[in-house]
Amino acid sequence: MLSRSETIAMVKRGARGAGYSWGMAEEIAQACATLCAHGINAQPVLAQYLQAVDGHVDALAMQSWPLNQERVCPFHLGCFIAESGFSDDHHQFNGVQSPVFLLPYVQRMATVQGRNLHISGAGMAVDVGADYIAGDISMDAQGQVMITADEYTLTPPSTSPCYPAQYCDVMDRLGQKTMVPDSDESRANGAGD
Amino acid sequence: MTARDEIPLRDADQVMRLSRMGSFHQSRLSFMRILLRRMRNENWQFDAPDWHVNENGVGRAVYTVHGPSRAYSLVAFAHDLPDEMRSDRVIATAWDTTFTLFDGIPTDDDIARLAQNVPLQEAGRISVRELTLSRANRSARLWDFVVANLSAGRQPDPESLKTVGYVMRTTAVYGSGKFGAADHGTIQDRPEFAAPFQAEMLTVYLIRCFVMDLLDHNAKCAGGKRAVKLSPKLRRALGIGNSTGLGMAPFLVNHPTLLHQWIAARETALARVRGIKTVTDGERDVMIHHAKSAHINAMNWHSQHPMQIAKVTELQSDMVMLCKEITRIGDAPYPWDRLYRWAAQNLTSEGLEQVVSILMEPYGDVVDDLADAMSIDESAHFYIDGTQAMGHVKSLIAKHFDWALKTDFGAGDEQARFWYVSAAKLEPRLGERDAEQGHELEQPLAIGRDVAALYRAITQDETVAxxxxxxxxHRHILRRVQMVEKFPYAEIRDNLLHAQMMPIDMLRCKLSFFGATHFDPRSDRWLRICMFQNAPFPDELYVPGNWVYPEPTGAI
Incomplete structure (x- = not known):
């Protein structure tokens, strides 16, 4: 097991190594930690996702609003919908990759709006409130996702925070791409050690 | 409560400059002193150490302390380290001593597990039952000198001890979830960890107790019946050293809201004391006493770095002037505000910031409660307000980052350096942009440059989202711009890429909040300090007196 702070540091480096901006890498780390805090082990799918987008994350960034693209990054979309102050009762998005990563952002929306939101589609049926994420969570689905304002019907599981150490090697490998190897010049300049 | 009037806080443009932050001193609001006050006020109880160190100085010991509701134990390991392996660098793999702070009282199984991991430090793994991980090396010359003297039945020369101030120095004190330790979030609700870095401070405090006992133990083993223990006066004069390098520097940038809380507490304390209209003779005497202590401290402050030698020389002169000025301050209203304004006109930054700390000393009832406001739930301020208009963002930049907008980041010196993480050492480093490879992997610490770039990128008034x-x-920097609206002390208002930037100023700022003294830069990017020097040992916590600086002759 890792600690929460180790998880955040590792995922931030990994996301940055895959090509996300520093600010997005911070968001991705925070989103992963939120899922872990709810006992949802999304690390395998995050590692898989980051490997898949490694080097071309811009291709999945939001090109327009309203969305009009075949595939969209769940983190870019999540930030946008959580930060836009939407209060509509219904949203539908197509082509969402790994929509499990929308859950932390939907939780932020639910917190701000003070109500339960239900996320469905892509193999998921999940109730999300300020302090719970409950339901069937698909880790490897993608496609159309709907977010609706519904009364919650699903019973939140009694889970404990879980920060697994699985797939650290993938994250570390990506994270290494954010680091600078020693060079004769850096050694000559005394680098700071 | 002392009556006082409202004085505005000092402006962030004045306080948050590197040269100013690099002149901060410890104060009543330093984390070591917050811990000492809590231990005294709550009557913490210290068990006799569970001592298993052999005649060669190798073994383990457990130091348990009982607070009102919980116990904590320093588990200390003493090793036989060949001289050639002793290194303060982060790449070291062995140390004279290694430590962890255990949450509770460890069982034999816990000790066995820790014995397998703590001596390995980064290469080992601790658990959520542990709060910190640390190690320390002997100051080889002074350790041997003290042990030789004690074992021969005499006390070491105090002047020799004074020059260094410690016989062992830590090279890292890890907490907050590092290497498997408990996350700060899991313990922050405990009152004893409400203030920042309290677990780390408790660790170092108990390390100091262990080190003093180890000195006596080694002297006894070497000298037998002839050996004497280090005198209480000399024990008190010894702290724990610390070597700190660039690894600590980005902390202040990576924790902007926390930095604000620290600075705001200090500035509020200053404003409160300046706002006191009338003072008693007793308060004036206490102020003079602490000024004299600070003067002695300045006289005892040794450094080998030309810059710091100059600063200390100026501080010594400043303290002479200050001690005279306090006696002349008179009975007119707001004496401490007048003293502060005199200091701002007549003293160096080093002297002025020392005055800020001294002014708090007689006024625990006025300032100590601010310690409760020095932590913050950083995650609560992480999220960006996407509904804000970019026009507002632009005005925030103009208001808080004027210095950055006036900087020409295209000019050679302004962007001469870059911050990066070393692949070999996994530690922050500072590179020369023109001479070294890797600037495309720059860490997001170029706050001024990136704010200026954000400002230029704002071309229409749309929402942030x-x-x-x-x-x-621009996401990382926009987050910071939004933070600074609520937290004006969140940002260092200087260019962290500049060719002449001194990283040790950042280290000094952070370490002053820890409560460190005797800053001794060894280059522009690492320094040595002393922690808990002159602090009371457990049996001295209830004795009135100065906890940081030496007592002046004729002490009150």
Missing amino acids: HFLRKHPE
Whole structure:
């Protein structure tokens, strides 16, 4: 097991190594930690996702609003919908990759709006409130996702925070791409050690 | 409560400059002193150490302390380290001593597990039952000198001890979830960890107790019946050293809201004391006493770095002037505000910031409660307000980052350096942009440059959410701009890429909040300090007196 702070540091480096901006890498780390805090082990799918987008994350960034693209990054979309102050009762998005990563952002929306939101589609049926994420969570689905304002019907599981150490090697490998190897010049300049 | 009037806080443009932050001193609001006050006020009880160190100085010991509701134990390991392996560098793999702070009282199984991991430090793994991980090396010359003297039945020469101030120095004190330790979030609700870095401070405090006992133990083993223990006066004069390098520097940048809380507490304390209209003779005497202590401290402050030698020389002169000025301050209203304004006119930054700390000393009832406001739930301020208009963001930049907008980051010196993480050592480093490879892997510490770039990128008044949808590369800096509206002391208002920038100023700022003294830069990017020097040992916590600086002759 890792600690929460180790998880955040590792995922931030990994996301940055895959090509996300520093600010997005911070968001991705925070989103992963939120899922872990709810006992949802999304690390395998995050590692898989980051490997898949490694080097071309811009291709999945939001090109327009309203969305009009075949595939969209769940983190870019999540930030946008959580930060836009939407209060509509219904949203539908197509082509969402790994929509499990929308859950932390939907939780932020639910917190701000003070109500339960239900996320469905892509193999998921999940109730999300300020302090719970409950339901069937698909880790490897993608496609159309709907977010609706519904009364919650699903019973939140009694889970404990879980920060697994699985797939650290993938994250570390990506994270290494954010680091600078020693060079004769850096050694000559005394680098700071 | 002392009556006082409202005095505005000092402006962030004045306080948050590197040269100013690099002149901060410890104060009543330093984390070591917050811990000492709590231990005294709550009557913490210290068990006799569970001592298993052999005649060669190798073994383990457990130091348990009982607070009102919980116990904590320093588990200390003493090793036989060949001289050639002793290194303060982060790449070291063995140390004279290694430590962990255990949450509770460890069982034999816990000790066995820790014995397998703590001596390995980064290469080992601790658990959520542990709060910190640390190690320390002997100051080889002074350790041997003290042990030789004690074992021969005499006390070491105090002047020799004074020059260094410690016989062992830590090279890292890890907490907050590092290497498997408990996350700060899991313990922050405990009152004893409400203030920042309290677990780390408790660790170092108990390390100091262990080190003093180890000195006596080694002297006894070497000298037998002839050996004497280090005198209480000399024990008190010894702290724990610490070597700190660039690894600590980005902390202040990576924790902007926390930095604000620290600075705001200090500035509020200063404003409160300046706002006191009338003072008693007793308060004036206490102020004079602490000024004299600070003067002695300045006289005892040794450094080998030309810059710090100059600063200490100026401080010594400043303290002479200050001690005279306090006696002349008179009975007119707001004496401490007048003293502060005199200091701002007549003293160096080093002297002025020492005055800020001294002014708090007689007024625990006025300032100590601010310690409760020095932590913050950083995650609560992480999220960006996407509904804000970019026009407002632009005005925030103009208000808080004027210095950055006036900087020409295209000019050679302004962007001469870059911050990066070393692949070999996994530690922050500072590179020379023109001479070294890797600037494309720069860490996001170029706050001024990136704010200026954000400012230039704002071309229409849309919402933040829509702007970031199109420009995710500005997300990290936009988050900070929004933070500074609520937290004006969150940002260092200087260019962290400049050719002449001194990273040790950042280290000094952070370490002054820890309560460190005797800053001794060894280059522009690492320094040595002393922690808990002159602090009371457990049996001295209830004795009135100065906890940081030496007592002047004729002490009150």
